[in-house]
Amino acid sequence: xxxEVSIQSLALSRGGRQLFTRLILKxxxxxxxxxIGRNGSGKTxxxxxxxxxxxxxxxxxxxxxxxxxxAREAIHLLGHLDGLKSSRTARDELxxxxxxxxxxxxxxxxxxxxLDLGPLLDLxxxxxxxxQRRRLALARLLAAPRPLWLLDEPLSPLDAEWRGRFxxxxxxxxxxxxxxxxxxxDPLPLAARTVEISR
Amino acid sequence: MSRVGxxxxxxxxxxxxxxxxxxxxxxxxxxxxxxxxxxxxxxxERLAAIAPGAAWVALALAALLSLDRLFERDYxxxxxxxxxxxPVPLEIICAxxxxxxxxxxxxxxxxxxPIAAIALGASPMLSGLVVACALLGGLAFAFMGGIxxxxxxxxxxxxxxxxxxxxxxxxxxxIFGGGALASLAAGLPWSAGFVLLGAYAAAAVALGxxxxxxxxxxxxx
Numbered sequence: 001x002x003x004e005v006s007i008q009s010l011a012l013s014r015g016g017r018q019l020f021t022r023l024i025l026k027x028x029x030x031x032x033x034x035x036i037g038r039n040g041s042g043k044t045x046x047x048x049x050x051x052x053x054x055x056x057x058x059x060x061x062x063x064x065x066x067x068x069x070x071a072r073e074a075i076h077l078l079g080h081l082d083g084l085k086s087s088r089t090a091r092d093e094l095x096x097x098x099x100x101x102x103x104x105x106x107x108x109x110x111x112x113x114x115l116d117l118g119p120l121l122d123l124x125x126x127x128x129x130x131x132q133r134r135r136l137a138l139a140r141l142l143a144a145p146r147p148l149w150l151l152d153e154p155l156s157p158l159d160a161e162w163r164g165r166f167x168x169x170x171x172x173x174x175x176x177x178x179x180x181x182x183x184x185x186d187p188l189p190l191a192a193r194t195v196e197i198s199r
Numbered sequence: 200m201s202r203v204g205x206x207x208x209x210x211x212x213x214x215x216x217x218x219x220x221x222x223x224x225x226x227x228x229x230x231x232x233x234x235x236x237x238x239x240x241x242x243x244e245r246l247a248a249i250a251p252g253a254a255w256v257a258l259a260l261a262a263l264l265s266l267d268r269l270f271e272r273d274y275x276x277x278x279x280x281x282x283x284x285x286p287v288p289l290e291i292i293c294a295x296x297x298x299x300x301x302x303x304x305x306x307x308x309x310x311x312x313p314i315a316a317i318a319l320g321a322s323p324m325l326s327g328l329v330v331a332c333a334l335l336g337g338l339a340f341a342f343m344g345g346i347x348x349x350x351x352x353x354x355x356x357x358x359x360x361x362x363x364x365x366x367x368x369x370x371x372x373x374i375f376g377g378g379a380l381a382s383l384a385a386g387l388p389w390s391a392g393f394v395l396l397g398a399y400a401a402a403a404v405a406l407g408x409x410x411x412x413x414x415x416x417x418x419x420x
Binding site (some may be wrong): 051053054070073077079092100 | 272279
């Protein structure tokens with residue numbers, strides 16, 4: 001849906017503090033980029049700016065000629081705020097986000113199975129561990145395919161086994177022409193270009 | 200099911216669900232109706248005179264109850280971020296949330312309103328107008344209330360701020376609806392107040408989502 005992501009001389013500030021200036025970044029299909037940088041360097045803000053939630057001070061974020069409003073529909077955002085309601089069951093939440101993100105209802109069970117969530121689907125989200133909850137959020141990305149994944153610390157609550165399996169899922173996504181921009185502190189479990197954010 | 204339908208089903212389930220929703224609003228409303236005669240005295244004439252107005256004021260306050268969680272919940276857990284990543288405009292999303300709020304609290308309150316009014320001694324012939332006013336008024340309360348809820352996003356003690364922002368917006372429907380009910384009770388023409396209430400509700404439904412979406416965008420950025 002979007003041929004590329006191109007960021008030209010971007011400057012972002014939050015709460016009156018300049019995070020970075022003149023950031024240049026380009027992501028093409030099949031490519032994963034690992035964003036590194038110190039705490040508070042602006043990794044999350046960059047992801048939110050690409051998702052259109054923050055207006056940059058300067059610079060330009062373009063999606064290869066696709067209008068930004070249209071491009072939003074091609075973006076999945078996954079962060080520690082996962083939008084899952086703790087009082088609802090995992091199945092209700094996954095079905096809702098799948099449906100609302102334009103996925104087919106049939107994909108819910110399949111993707112839950114792929115992430116070993118089957119037995120957990122009838123539990124309330126509050127009963128899930130942090131890692132299980134992250135897998136549930138991840139299932140949303142698989143159930144409603146979109147080309148650009150913006151991931152904020154995607155690995156942090158996952159155990160070693162699931163970090164590996166998440167790596168395989170990301171490789172599959174890239175093979176299908178997907179793009180990944182992930183803010184990380186630990187290296188991604190796949191070949192990725194590393195971009196450091198600094199002032 | 201379309202995206203908007205999916206969203207409406209979820210929002211209604213959330214508004215209807217635990218820790219809020221119809222039982223709280225109706226319970227509050229029943230509480231006011233029960234306490235009122237104890238406070239103002241139980242002479243039937245006096246009660247009957249104030250019954251429609253008291254029922255109407257209680258309705259406005261009951262509508263305030265669950266308002267502060269309307270956007271706050273989605274703002275805190277990141278759902279508001281994700282909702283914007285869809286082709287559905289934020290204005291429509293806000294409208295759907297208010298509509299769900301109305302379905303979960305306004306509708307049950309409208310059904311409870313004539314019972315409370317009759318229990319307080321209002322004439323049963325007022326019941327039809329009480330329900331109609333409560334339905335329209337509830338719509339105005341939900342959509343105007345949504346503006347306050349969206350504006351107070353991210354503020355500590357947002358509930359108090361919401362009430363302060365919203366109460367002035369609740370004044371016109373209270374005047375129009377209360378006026379219509381008082382006129383009918385007195386045997387006077389009541390349509391003017393009712394029509395104005397309808398116009399106010401229509402304006403709230405039309406303009407409220409624009410203000411709410413702008414306030415949400417501001418809170419997210």
